Amino acid sequence: xxxxxxxxxxxxxxxxxxxxxxxxxxxxxxxxxxxxxxxxxxxxxxxxxxxxxxxxxxxxxxxxxxxxxxxxxxxxxxxxxxxxxxxxxxxxxxxxxxxxxxxxxxxxxxxxxxxxxxxxxxxxxxxxxxxxxxxxxxxxxxxxxxxxxxxxxxxxxxxxxxxxxxxxxxxxxxxxxxxxxxxxxxxxxxxxxxxxxxxxxxxxxxx
Amino acid sequence: xxxxxxxxxxxxxxxxxxxxxxxxxxxxxxxxxxxxxxxxxxxxxxxxxxxxxxxxxxxxxxxxxxxxxxxxxxxxxxxxxxxxxxxxxxxxxxxxxxxxxxxxxxxxxxxxxxxxxxxxxxxxxxxxxxxxxxxxxxxxxxxxxxxxxxxxxxxxxxxxxxxxxxxxxxxxxxxxxxxxxxxxxxxxxxxxxxxxxxxxxxxxxxxxxxxxxxxxxxxxxxxxxxxxxxxxxxxxxxxxxxxxxxxxxxxxxxxxxxxxxxxxxxxxxxxxxxxxxxxxxxxxxxxxxxxxxxxxxxxxxxxxxxxxxxxxxxxxxxxxxxxxxxxxxxxxxxxxxxxxxxxxxxxxxxxxxxxxxxxxxxxxxxxxxxxxxxxxxxxxxxxxxxxxxxxxxxxxxxxxxxxxxxxxxxxxxxxxxxxxxxxxxxx
Numbered sequence: 233x234x235x236x237x238x239x240x241x242x243x244x245x246x247x248x249x250x251x252x253x254x255x256x257x258x259x260x261x262x263x264x265x266x267x268x269x270x271x272x273x274x275x276x277x278x279x280x281x282x283x284x285x286x287x288x289x290x291x292x293x294x295x296x297x298x299x300x301x302x303x304x305x306x307x308x309x310x311x312x313x314x315x316x317x318x319x320x321x322x323x324x325x326x327x328x329x330x331x332x333x334x335x336x337x338x339x340x341x342x343x344x345x346x347x348x349x350x351x352x353x354x355x356x357x358x359x360x361x362x363x364x365x366x367x368x369x370x371x372x373x374x375x376x377x378x379x380x381x382x383x384x385x386x387x388x389x390x391x392x393x394x395x396x397x398x399x400x401x402x403x404x405x406x407x408x409x410x411x412x413x414x415x416x417x418x419x420x421x422x423x424x425x426x427x428x429x430x431x432x433x434x435x436x437x438x439x
Numbered sequence: 440x441x442x443x444x445x446x447x448x449x450x451x452x453x454x455x456x457x458x459x460x461x462x463x464x465x466x467x468x469x470x471x472x473x474x475x476x477x478x479x480x481x482x483x484x485x486x487x488x489x490x491x492x493x494x495x496x497x498x499x500x501x502x503x504x505x506x507x508x509x510x511x512x513x514x515x516x517x518x519x520x521x522x523x524x525x526x527x528x529x530x531x532x533x534x535x536x537x538x539x540x541x542x543x544x545x546x547x548x549x550x551x552x553x554x555x556x557x558x559x560x561x562x563x564x565x566x567x568x569x570x571x572x573x574x575x576x577x578x579x580x581x582x583x584x585x586x587x588x589x590x591x592x593x594x595x596x597x598x599x600x601x602x603x604x605x606x607x608x609x610x611x612x613x614x615x616x617x618x619x620x621x622x623x624x625x626x627x628x629x630x631x632x633x634x635x636x637x638x639x640x641x642x643x644x645x646x647x648x649x650x651x652x653x654x655x656x657x658x659x660x661x662x663x664x665x666x667x668x669x670x671x672x673x674x675x676x677x678x679x680x681x682x683x684x685x686x687x688x689x690x691x692x693x694x695x696x697x698x699x700x701x702x703x704x705x706x707x708x709x710x711x712x713x714x715x716x717x718x719x720x721x722x723x724x725x726x727x728x729x730x731x732x733x734x735x736x737x738x739x740x741x742x743x744x745x746x747x748x749x750x751x752x753x754x755x756x757x758x759x760x761x762x763x764x765x766x767x768x769x770x771x772x773x774x775x776x777x778x779x780x781x782x783x784x785x786x787x788x789x790x791x792x793x794x795x796x797x798x799x800x801x802x803x804x805x806x807x808x809x810x811x812x813x814x815x816x817x818x819x820x821x822x823x824x825x826x827x828x829x830x831x832x833x834x835x836x837x838x839x840x841x842x843x844x845x846x847x848x849x850x851x852x853x854x855x856x857x858x859x860x861x862x863x864x865x866x
Contacts, residue, residue: 252547253611253631255611256610256611259594298554300596317517317763320759321749354767355518355767357553359680362674409522409523409681410681413527414526425557
């Protein structure tokens with residue numbers, strides 16, 4: 233018995249068809265399961281297991297290996313503060329403390345309303361714009377403790393439907409690793425990366 | 440590779456500057472011709488291991504199907520070059536993918552992007568879609584009989600998947616644990632136990648340029664033993680951090696003081712990490728005028744690795760910096776091998792207690808003893824007790840403490856705390 237929406241099921245079928253072996257679709261399907269339920273539930277993992285023909289325990293073994301598969305309820309906005317070497321050298325720890333203090337959420341936790349989750353993360357590839365923060369995996373570079381507090385207040389107050397990296401960079405960011413140049417229209421809608429594998433084209437549709 | 444107009448990510452702009460001409464030209468070429476051309480160019484892999492790309496291709500076993508996997512799992516602390524190549528010039532890399540696929544007679548390629556790179560992954564997917572729409576990917580590319588399917592695969596937060604056999608496991612829908620080599624050399628037993636080429640994003644981004652300028656001309660750029668330009672991600676205590684495309688052979692002084700603009704506040708340079716968190720550190724008294732090439736770096740006991748240069752000024756606490764790097768490897772250890780799983784965790788705990796003022800006089804010896812269990816003899820390149828190089832990588836900062844900053848460790852122990860206050864976040 234499937235609990236997924238028809239659109240999600242269609243996407244799951246498409247994704248599986250793109251791999252030589254079904255099992256390779258486990259990772260993209262785990263993201264689909266997260267998007268369906270807001271985080272990765274046991275039911276979600278069982279569903280993935282059915283789709284690719286392995287046991288729920290095997291899916292669990294994969295999900296638990298990777299930090300981005302959140303198996304606990306996670307806030308609508310996931311604030312990830314980098315405290316790896318370069319960000320640490322340029323004050324990344326202070327950014328984390330500012331976010332924790334302003335939100336009242338210690339790293340690794342979620343607030344009572346399910347709105348904000350805070351975590352500290354290892355290097356997110358933004359060292360030229362350190363210290364850096366991601367919200368739902370959309371990047372802000374060149375953050376200061378005060379701007380980090382502003383970010384928390386903005387998320388709490390404005391509660392944006394879509395998390396747009398360019399908007400956040402303009403509001404809360406500073407120095408960047410390189411010129412981003414290209415404005416993006418949309419962004420992330422939950423604590424998982426805003427990326428749809430396959431896009432619009434499959435091998436059959438362009439014939 | 441990094442000269443980017445603002446619309447450099449669109450297929451229209453890429454084609455207007457000669458994009459996809461080289462990929463189209465490869466259709467008429469044989470595998471031998473293409474492998475020979477890349478061998479002649481001297482191109483070394485830009486992912487960290489600096490192995491000859493042409494040689495790697497020539498090792499591909501004859502069994503088919505074979506697969507091509509592009510490693511875009513850029514996660515080495517300090518590294519952000521592939522992110523720029525993916526976001527700003529995705530078609531350049533995709534053309535490289537086509538060239539590599541044709542050269543290796545591969546009809547199914549996977550581009551593995553780290554999970555935190557949502558935007559770069561979107562850009563690459565859009566580029567793939569545009570290339571499909573043009574007939575550059577899919578059935579019969581460029582009107583030939585050659586089929587090429589390309590799938591963008593998103594990781595989910597695991598540094599170890601940058602190791603090629605771990606990446607292959609991850610692509611197969613398994614935990615990202617490295618495989619033993621031998622027998623699991625990807626060129627013979629890779630994805631689905633079939634012959635597989637794994638190339639880095641920057642490596643394949645070089646391919647269109649090599650074909651356009653000719654392998655011989657490519658060897659005239661850079662250093663004779665390390666050809667072409669390469670990307671260095673410069674970060675930390677420099678006035679102008681960023682990605683810089685430089686020819687091999689400039690000196691560290693050129694890089695840090697000219698290109699990077701020197702140290703903020705004109706403070707003193709204390710040390711730098713030459714090739715990502717895995718590489719042993721350099722200090723100005725010894726290494727500042729060394730040329731930046733693979734071989735000179737190796738002779739000095741380190742590596743250029745992923746090209747991530749992390750600069751630390753004289754306000755930096757070396758115990759704290761070491762702890763942060765070791766913490767990274769402890770967190771990212773896949774847990775298969777005991778010396779790495781246990782050793783990195785102990786190194787982190789010992790370093791933390793020294794930094795917190797709980798250190799003992801014997802702790803440096805203890806750090807070296809634990810390190811020796813991970814990387815026997817503490818030499819370079821490391822002797823491994825583990826399946827992959829992650830464990831030995833965690834030892835690199837400990838070597839720096841032993842060789843250059845022993846006094847600083849001692850003063851932590853004597854003072855019962857850190858003699859250097861961490862800097863405030865910049866305003």
